[in-house]
Amino acid sequence: EAGVAQSPRYKIIEKRQSVAFWCNPISGHATLYWYQQILGQGPKLLIQFQNNGVVDDSQLPKDRFSAERLKGVDSTLKIQPAKLEDSAVYLCASSLVRGGGETQYFGPGTRLLVL
Amino acid sequence: GESVGLHLPTLSVQEGDNSIINCAYSNSASDYFIWYKQESGKGPQFIIDIRSNMDKRQGQRVTVLLNKTVKHLSLQIAATQPGDSAVYFCAENIQGGSTLGRLYFGRGTQLTVWP
Numbered sequence: 001e002a003g004v005a006q007s008p009r010y011k012i013i014e015k016r017q018s019v020a021f022w023c024n025p026i027s028g029h030a031t032l033y034w035y036q037q038i039l040g041q042g043p044k045l046l047i048q049f050q051n052n053g054v055v056d057d058s059q060l061p062k063d064r065f066s067a068e069r070l071k072g073v074d075s076t077l078k079i080q081p082a083k084l085e086d087s088a089v090y091l092c093a094s095s096l097v098r099g100g101g102e103t104q105y106f107g108p109g110t111r112l113l114v115l
Numbered sequence: 116g117e118s119v120g121l122h123l124p125t126l127s128v129q130e131g132d133n134s135i136i137n138c139a140y141s142n143s144a145s146d147y148f149i150w151y152k153q154e155s156g157k158g159p160q161f162i163i164d165i166r167s168n169m170d171k172r173q174g175q176r177v178t179v180l181l182n183k184t185v186k187h188l189s190l191q192i193a194a195t196q197p198g199d200s201a202v203y204f205c206a207e208n209i210q211g212g213s214t215l216g217r218l219y220f221g222r223g224t225q226l227t228v229w230p
Contacts, residue, residue, distance in 0.1 A: 004158070031216060042204045042220025043159065056217055091158050095216070103149075104218065106158030 004107035006092050012113045018080035021110045025094030034077050035091040043091055082114045127227045134195045136224045138188040138205035145207040150190045154201045200228045
């Protein structure tokens with residue numbers, strides 16, 4: 001079974017620029033998550049989708065971050081404009097259904113450096 | 116904010132010894148806990164989970180203990196191998212309500228296994 005795919009793996013941009021990350025979850029997984037992992041910390045949930053609908057975006061900085069999952073499969077996360085403190089690894093995860101009892105499978109992440 | 120933390124940021128053990136990684140949580144409403152392993156450059160990988168109606172669960176070479184009285188979680192790795200070297204995170208979830216599916220991660224413990 002193929003895992004969660006993410007691209008790009010690395011991205012370097014200057015502050016105030018925009019950037020977008022792409023995620024392809026495990027086939028058949030209805031729930032998709034985007035996490036931000038700052039160096040030395042655990043992942044922090046940004047947004048959670050159930051199929052193509054947002055079910056939890058309370059921790060997403062909506063003034064600069066946006067995400068979509070238009071067809072209920074792939075998802076993109078965008079930052080516009082980027083700030084220095086956005087430097088982090090952005091992880092995508094998916095699970096079969098929504099729920100704490102359902103294992104979340106993580107992708108390799110996209111490492112973002114904002115200069 | 117995050118309610119999960121770890122007692123020690125680093126742990127060094129010799130190959131073949133047993134490892135114990137500890138985790139404290141503060142939200143008494145949390146009812147599902149997961150241990151993840153994260154190797155350098157990769158996303159977190161599920162190791163083992165436990166629900167709040169249990170106090171012990173065993174997997175292959177790993178055991179998770181849950182003490183709800185003192186809100187403490189531990190991961191025991193038997194016969195630690197060099198391939199176990201990684202950062203280990205505990206995560207918690209409340210299986211219900213608006214935070215369903217939202218995992219709260221601790222800061223992580225870096226486990227180093229010496230030959």
